[in-house]
Amino acid sequence: MYARILVHLDNSSASVRRMDEAVHLAARHKAALRLVYVVDGSKYACGACGMVSRDADLIPWMEKAGAQVLQQGRQRAGAAGVAAQTVLLTVQAAPVADIVMEQAQAWNADLLVTGARSGHLAPGQAPGKDSPMPMLWPSPTHPGEAGVEPAKTCVAVAA
Secondary structure (H helix, E strand, C coil), rough: CCCEEEEEEEEHHHHHHHHHHHHHHHHHHCCCEEEEEEEHHHHHHEHCEEEEEEEEEHHHHHHHHHHHHHHHHHHHHHCCCCCEEEEEEECCCCCCCHHHHHHHHCCCCCCEECCCCCCCCCCCHHHCCCCCCCEEECCCCCCCCCCCCCCCCCCCCCC
16 A cells, blocks of 8 residues: 655654654565654744854764664564665754655655654644645654564764
């Protein structure tokens, strides 16, 4: 039923649930899996002035954390017999939800697995909500179904 599944990951425990659900579906449908992590650099801009604040040096650390999340996702997918592609993006001005939707559409995803947290795609609020692409918002409290052990949800980046 699904040939291409894109899952949006972040540093949350709900993200682990999304990834596990996507891995489970990809294994069941023999689908291609793409994991996407977006670093939102706009959080470190100086409001109306458009200047980057002194906190902008956090962006490389956020990118390292994102790379770790993607690596963990690739490993969990591999443990379930699913090969996963990964995409790490850093944006300065566009909403994360728009970037995730653009990635799903550009890759011709059959299913987008995402979260309903603030700043993420949510039912009824997603860009392109009239799109024929189905979206799945797994419950963050449901145990994983991918047949692998639960992931460590804390991602730390060493200095």
